[in-house]
Amino acid sequence: MGDGRGEMTFLEHLGELRRVLWHAVVACVLGGIAGWILAPRLMEALIQSTVHHVILLTPLEGFNERLKLAFILGVLIASPYVLYRVWSFIVPGLLKRERSLVLPIALGSWLLFLVGAWCSYAIVTPIVLHTLGVFVTPSMEMTIQLGALLSFIYNMSIACGVVFQLPLVLAGLTAVGLVTPRTLARQWRYAIVGTLFVTAAVTPGDVVSAQIVLGIPMIALYFLSVGLSWLVARARRRRAAADASMGEEAGHA
DSSP: OBSSSSBOOHHHHHHHHHHHHHHHHHHHHHHHHHHHHHHHHHHHHHHHTTTSOOBOSSTTHHHHHHHHHHHHHHHHHHHHHHHHHHHHHHGGGSOHHHHHHHHHHHHHHHHHHHHHHHHIIIIIHHHHHHHHHTTOOTTOOOOOBHHHHHHHHHHHHHHHHHHTTHHHHHHHHHHTTSOOHHHHHHTHHHHHHHHHHHHHHHSSSSOHHHHHHHHHHHHHHHHHHHHHHHHHHHHHHHHHHHHHHHHHHHHHO
16 A cells, blocks of 8 residues: 555554544444434334334333444444445555456445345335234234344344345356356256255244245346356456457567
């Protein structure tokens, strides 16, 4: 990393890293303040879109859950700036080709995670909770604790966010030559079976309906990944052909 005076020393790198971490902490704190303001509205929306009514078992539960949600929102709000600061720290040490890959991958992963979390909030979690409600008999009264509900929603959001990384992972494996689109297309049966294991691992608890609801978009993501892998493989072949052509021209020169 340079600052106009040549290469930075190890201690200067540590100092710059400390500034990056300090800026990230300050950004998360400021984001947390905004999250504290937004948390009650979002918490109410989460409750109304799922079970409509919750109970509190301790006087501090409402405060604790609002604080936890404010922290999560703060990290999400601050994440673009944090990514930028981390990127500005590592980019001088990367090669030109690495620079062209790292930022799109990081942004793509962040966006895919947000899309997955939104799908969990808007689609998956309400369907799962509605499905589980079918098993409630007339003699049962469902009273759900606020902390338990929010923990379930957070876990489902993380699970969906992780699942939505699949296209990026397979595209990266294709870019480095570890897999090919043809191989992915041929292994679709194994992919479906693997999907069942993955959804069983990432969904909270033994919730079969969550595995089914999450498994369907995951299978769709797999076939989307096959198409993305084909595009990456085609770009890789073109780049290899261009490099070979440049090598031949250099040999004739």
